[in-house]
Amino acid sequence: xxxxxxxxxxxxxxxxxxxxxxxxxxxxxxxxxxxxxxxxxxxxxxxxxxxxxxxxxxxxxxxxxxxxxxxxxxxxxxxxxxxxxxxxxxxxxxxxxxxxxxxxxxxxxxxxxxxxxxxxxxxxxxxxxxxxxxxxxxxxxxxxxxxxxxxxxxxxxxxxxxxxxxxxxxxxxxxxxxxxxxxxxxxxxxxx
Numbered sequence: 001x002x003x004x005x006x007x008x009x010x011x012x013x014x015x016x017x018x019x020x021x022x023x024x025x026x027x028x029x030x031x032x033x034x035x036x037x038x039x040x041x042x043x044x045x046x047x048x049x050x051x052x053x054x055x056x057x058x059x060x061x062x063x064x065x066x067x068x069x070x071x072x073x074x075x076x077x078x079x080x081x082x083x084x085x086x087x088x089x090x091x092x093x094x095x096x097x098x099x100x101x102x103x104x105x106x107x108x109x110x111x112x113x114x115x116x117x118x119x120x121x122x123x124x125x126x127x128x129x130x131x132x133x134x135x136x137x138x139x140x141x142x143x144x145x146x147x148x149x150x151x152x153x154x155x156x157x158x159x160x161x162x163x164x165x166x167x168x169x170x171x172x173x174x175x176x177x178x179x180x181x182x183x184x185x186x187x188x189x190x191x192x
Contacts, residue, residue, distance in 0.1 A: 004025070004026065005025035005026075005064065006028050006064045006065065006066045007026070008028060008030040009053065009067075010027065010029035013175070014174050017174070017177060021177060028060070029057075030056045030068065032053045034070075042079065043104055043106070043121050047070075048106070049070035050068040050070045050119065051110075051119055054108040054109065055110055067180065069108075069174060070105065071106075071149050072106075072149060073101055073102070075102075076101075078095075080101070080150045081149055082146070082147060083145060088151070089145045089146065093131065093136045093145065096128045096131075096151075096152070096161075097130055097136070098128060098129065100125055101150065102125055103126055103149075103150065103171060103172045104171075105122050105171045105175065107176065107179060118183050124165055124172050125165065125166040126165050127162065128161045128162060128163065129161060154172045154173060
């Protein structure tokens with residue numbers, strides 16, 4: 001009998017991507033509290049948080065394959081998290097304007113039955129066109145940037161800020177599907 005798939009995230013975007021590829025899963029949001037003072041590279045930090053989220057949920061369930069994910073946005077060595085205010089969102093988007101940044105999503109898949117966790121990450125480079133201040137203000141007024149690392153969602157209105165990307169689009173949304181498929185196949189989850 002195949003173990004049930006569990007998404008350790010309350011992100012509607014991650015759940016939507018899993019539904020898009022017809023995976024049957026349930027959502028159990030992680031209670032792991034991210035420590036934003038950790039000094040790690042974006043890749044290590046994203047994987048650390050993803051693993052911690054997956055393992056926290058695994059500690060509360062009897063069985064299942066638990067998917068944890070965490071996305072970090074980095075610009076010129078600075079990590080840009082979820083904005084805590086509209087002012088912070090404005091400053092973040094102003095920094096991204098006319099520049100290239102990296103989006104890294106860490107993945108962790110924990111097999112509760114076997115007590116093993118596999119991890120991976122995906123990094124995508126994203127180029128923003130120069131964005132006018134009035135465009136940033138209007139975007140913030142939509143409410144869209146407030147729950148997203150880097151203060152934007154590429155799948156929403158901010159798509160109009162993006163000149164090009166290099167790497168996985170789904171990674172920027174928050175769940176690199178091809179990388180996830182590799183890990184799920186490794187733990188013998190039937191994806192097709």
